[in-house]
Amino acid sequence: MKSLVYLLSIAVLALGVYAYEVRSDNQELKQTIHAQYTNSLSNASEKLSYLQRSVAQSLLFQDEKALQNELDNIWRTSNELRSSISNLPLNPDVANQWLRYLGKIGDEAKRAATEGDYESWQKKMTVVHQNLEKLTDEWTVATAQFFENDRNFDKWQQVAKADLEESPFKNIASNLKTYTEKDFPLTTSESDWLKKRDLKHIRDREITKDEAIKVLEKLVPGIKDATYTVSRSKEDAPYPFYHIQFVKGSCIGYADITVKGGHLISFLSERPVQPDKNVTQEKVKELTKQFIQRAGYDDLEIIEMQENHESWHVRLARVAGKHRAIVYPDGIQMKISKDSGELLGLNAMEYVQKENIKDQPVIPIDWKKFFRPNTIVEQERFIYTENEAYQLRLCYEVIARFKDDSNKTYRVVVDTENHDVIKVEQLP
């Protein structure tokens, strides 16, 4: 009996020590997270005040240098504030609205600085700076309880889990939504971009489920006679489509085909792929060309190919206009197996609704003056791509490299009309 009591006492003691340690660990973790959240909140509050002051100050100047300095501050601070906000456990609506509004201010500052369009900036910011002031006040009220130094982490947990209606940030979310819509209405280009993404311009007749399957089997004959499960997209989907799931042997996959017009927007299958490399790169090119011919995608050109362990990813884009320019936003992607050359995937979402190509002046560039002397321009071609304002622009696409042993290679995209540098990226 004594032994039993002795053993039980030891067990209770061990359990007690263990429980104490777990509790201490949890407490430590809570304190760490509490400190991080408080730090992010302090940062966000400070940066919000700073941003609001910078926006107000930018309305003071006519002097280009002074204004450029403020615009640079605004762009940087809006980015930092976005980062601080995204580190806080806010309701998704509050966080999303904040990130969008701040992003718009930053983008506008960058655009004004790049284009020198100060008048438009000052016109917009007259309203924005007042709204920012109101938001700063509301933020101060909503966050006051988090700075009470009462070591109460539960407040943070409540914020993280609370519905927006019960959140102290409810007013901010609602005001941010209104301000974003009023202060930064969608431009025509942004609206066109959204319409393209949501396939708004497809006016073709509606097809049935059976017709959708026929479309799929015509494009991918290999899956003929598979077992299909077809469902329709949810009612709220921006564009209606058939979601076809199929099984054939060890191959499982899906295809999404628009209800209007029966355009294949996405197809992907999964099956065990042998590691053998039976299909050469030349063969993959040939198969790609055969496929685009069969599918009627006759205005496409191979842009890039990448081999990986099991398959090749091939990127193609439309070639259009008098300059035979590559239209990057009208691309398709294909996935081809390395063991048999079978089409494993096709993504034609962007190609379904083609861009309207507009003519644009082409002003030549002297690349010797454009680049430093140790740069070699290896390739130059015309492309269409979107700039930051979602406008489709005709551009020079230049592949350039340093004249040294490193062979570092860059893709530089320059607008043919205003010579704005739209993109610079280092190529692998």
Added chain:
Amino acid sequence: MKRRKTFIAVLLLALLIGAIPLMKPEESSAFSNQVIERGAFGDDVIELQARLQYLGFYHGKIDGKFGWGTYWALRNFQESYGLKVDGIAGPQTKKVLVNNSDFDREWVHAQINAGREFTYYGGIPLDQQVKKGKTGASKSKSYQLPAKFTERDLQLMANAVYGEARGEPYEGQVAVAAVILNRLESPDFPNTISEIIFQPGAFTAVADGQIWLTPNERAKQAVLDAMNGWDPSENALYYFNPKTATSKWIWTRPQIKQIGNHIFCY
């Protein structure tokens, strides 16, 4: 006596000739019959890069990825050796390359498999060409990715996909990866993949620690397909499991489609 001396001399000569292959570094021409060009990946490219580096034309990493660095190095080699300058390693180019360089396949692959930083220049002892420490990529498979993504992005996204959707069909895994990338394009979300994944409350796998599980090959393939443009979610920004979701807010989002246990919405 004279005959005996001649016999010994002939024997020594034969031994010497027989020993020559043993004195040369082990070499094997493992090039397959395939024509190698930009975009290619694998053992042929490793051999190509190693041989080009041996001759001093290639100064990049020997990683089996035929990118632009390899392309310019190959062109420079072709130019120097009077070959057709096209940046494509066909039979003639490979032959000249093999005749003028050495390739210790076993050693090169051992360094790659061990994740070591190394070079393969001719005329320098191999043990002097291995840097101390590892690249961090040891034993994990390497992939060719679109220019805007890094291997770190792939790893992080594969962790998220595996943690969030390992029981889902392949399509559902690609869709989860696509949601992360759609957020990257959206003005409503942070600017980097890391910030998106670790945004508080954004992903259940981060909250319950399942993001730290080691992702399998399938999750990596799913991320690779999403990075290459596939989006089975059809532009979704959110998804949830209707059986387990506790947030009322998520039900207010317009829904697009259901894949496996997840409803995708925007």
